[in-house]
Amino acid sequence: MQKVKIHDKEFAVSIPKTLIEERIAALGRKITEDYAGKQPVFLVVLKGAFLFAADLLRNVCLDCEITFIRVGSYEGTQSTGVVRSILGLSEKVHGKHLIIIEDIVDTGNTMMHLIEELKKSEPLDIKVASLLLKPEALKHNIHVDYVGFSVANDFLVGYGLDYDGHGRNLKEIYKIVE
Ligand code: IMP
Ligand code: MG
Numbered sequence: 001m002q003k004v005k006i007h008d009k010e011f012a013v014s015i016p017k018t019l020i021e022e023r024i025a026a027l028g029r030k031i032t033e034d035y036a037g038k039q040p041v042f043l044v045v046l047k048g049a050f051l052f053a054a055d056l057l058r059n060v061c062l063d064c065e066i067t068f069i070r071v072g073s074y075e076g077t078q079s080t081g082v083v084r085s086i087l088g089l090s091e092k093v094h095g096k097h098l099i100i101i102e103d104i105v106d107t108g109n110t111m112m113h114l115i116e117e118l119k120k121s122e123p124l125d126i127k128v129a130s131l132l133l134k135p136e137a138l139k140h141n142i143h144v145d146y147v148g149f150s151v152a153n154d155f156l157v158g159y160g161l162d163y164d165g166h167g168r169n170l171k172e173i174y175k176i177v178e
Contacts, residue, residue, distance in 0.1 A: 004174060006163045011174035015149060020131075020159060020173065023148050024052065027129065028059020031099070031146060040097040041065040041123075045114070047168065048103030051160040052131040052148070056101065065096075071110055098123040099146075103160045104132040108140035115142070132156065132173070149173075 002013045039062070044053040046068050057066060098118060105111050111128060118126055129146035136153045157163045158170030167174070 002172075003177070004167070004170065006157060006167045009163065010177040011157055011163075011167070012177050013172050014151075014154075014156060014175035015159075015173035017171045020148070021055070024055045024131075025059050027146050027148060028056055028061075031056075031129065032059075032061045035062055035064075035097065035099075038097050039063050039065070040099050041067060041093055042099050042101055043093075043118075044068045044101045045103070045110075046070045048160045048162065049101050049131070051168070052103055053101045056129065069114075071114060093118065093121045093123045096123050098126045100126065100128045102128065102130040104134065104156070105130045105142065105144055106134050106137045108138045108142045111142050111144075112140045131159070132161075 004011050042053070042057065042060075042064055044050065044066065047070070053066075057064075100111070100114065100118075102111065105128070111130075115126055115128075127145040128143070130144050131148040133144050133147045133150050134153050135150055155163070155176040156173055157167035157176075158172055158174045160168055161173070162168045
């Protein structure tokens with residue numbers, strides 16, 4: 001099995017590239033169908049969702065807007081539970097269909113906070129597309145409308161996800177080897 005070392009930890013491939021590509025293409029087709037005739041705004045949550053968003057949006061055939069925000073709550077391999085900042089949330093989303101693009105919904109703290117903030121701008125509706133979902137870690141009643149993969153409660157890197165800043169450019173999703 002293909003392994004990589006990042007900082008002090010070892011990781012092994014968990015979701016291969018071909019599977020990621022297939023799943024994202026399917027999500028793109030679904031969003032295209034669901035939003036036919038509409039002009040949604042996609043809100044990409046940086047940094048982790050940058051690769052997922054790029055590949056997903058190439059599979060979305062709609063007249064749409066794409067914008068970016070930055071939030072952060074992770075330090076090392078444990079969620080601190082504190083959402084430190086939301087930067088760049090100034091775009092006009094009032095009266096528009098919003099789709100948040102995230103890399104992973106873990107405890108759901110980030111998504112919860114983000115949705116609360118976004119509601120203040122009174123979009124028409126808000127949906128969530130997340131490449132990964134950790135159902136066992138979820139602490140909030142959050143509905144993820146478009147899920148790439150439901151995964152176990154393991155720490156992952158690659159395809160946008162990092163371990164202390166590293167590993168985001170890996171083509172596949174890797175799982176920590178305990
Ligand atoms: P939450 O607020 O606990 O749902 O965590 C959300 C954020 O934590 C995600 O957007 C990721 O940036 C980060 N995160 C959660 N799980 C992992 C993981 O397994 N690897 C890397 N980053 C993660
Ligand atoms: Mg993130």
